[in-house]
Amino acid sequence: MKQAIAAAEAAASKRQPLICPLCERPIPPQAKSSRHHLVPRLKGGTHLGTVRLHQICHSAIHARFSETELANRLTNVESLKADPDIAAFIAWVKTKPPAFHAPTRRTKARS
Template identity: 35%
Template sequence: MQCELCERKMADLTVHHLVPRQNTKRKKQDPGPTVDICSACHRQIHALFDNKQLAKEFNTLDKLKQQPQMQKFLAWVRKQDPDKRISVHRPT
């Protein structure tokens, strides 16, 4: 399996809702599209952005890939061992 964000080959992937479920659940809307990503990318997304930002600004794979902080993280994480647990850091 390959992470749709960092493109590393991984044993396990997580499902990321491009529009956070919190924004669709209350309104009983379709939860919308998802992507299969590694846990490091998933944790980094949620460390950088709140659900409102994700719903409005970063609701596609391309928008996430183009965001400067994510680009920096992706360039770094692609070099990491897929079997190693990656620590994510919130911006200061």
């Protein structure tokens, strides 16, 4: 049992941390994260691409945009990063530690 635990810990220490493609910070194992469907599932994206994001980054996207907006004009990470609201969010969140998380509220435009 001790050997198995030691082997698992050794393998884990060699793995490269995931990088959030939105904010470009590492996603440590203890950080909250989730998969973002590049095309929303409700708009036909169930079997299309996903990306692993920090939960705060994922929440920021869905707080700002409707499923229709995401499906029509924000179907890749580059288009999300180019949006001024998301760009301002990224500039802010890059100053936080990789495991940082805080509740996200809908923007006034979406309320």
